[in-house]
Amino acid sequence: DSGVTQTPKHLITATGQRVTLRCSPRSGDLSVYWYQQSLDQGLQFLIQYYNGEERAKGNILERFSAQQFPDLHSELNLSSLELGDSALYFCASSLTQLPSYNSPLHFGNGTRLTVT
């Protein structure tokens, strides 16, 4: 158990809808990262927060947004959903602002999003 908790495990919704994915980092970790894993693709970095502030942005669509709350949990909001948004969404956390050799990423179990 990595200590990173993601909810829900599965989510099925229709195109055009909006969903919210939730992540609780490991106790003590200040950084939260969101990744998207589509079929036949590796993990694509979406966005990172550190202690409540956005730190880095990757290939995140404008329809997607995220935030990190004072208790350090994070939410990823996906709106105007399209079929292509179906994927596994992972949250990861690390102790430091920047992951390092001594503070690598710890991943949650992911949320499987299916858009129909």
Added chain:
Amino acid sequence: AQTVTQSQPEMSVQEAETVTLSCTYDTSENNYYLFWYKQPPSRQMILVIRQEAYKQQNATENRFSVNFQKAAKSFSLKISDSQLGDTAMYFCAFMMPNTGNQFYFGTGTSLTVIP
């Protein structure tokens, strides 16, 4: 651009045998870190092993070891005495400090351990 390539989409190995998963990467940087992650059917991403580029000695964690060839930009994972619990997707990852320490992942190798 930094890239990570895992050329073996699927592999299988007999239980108790040894298997090697390949990974190559492309970068012009000299300071970076390499990781192997395991994703079992439970979908959780688990850190298996890590290597600092400036260390010549290959990292070892129990049955897992790497063959790090910096000049060739190769970072293969060797699993010895394969166990059924090793069945999983394995991702090679690459991180550079001067790009915000973001991780770049390969597309993964699906390993099946056959009883």
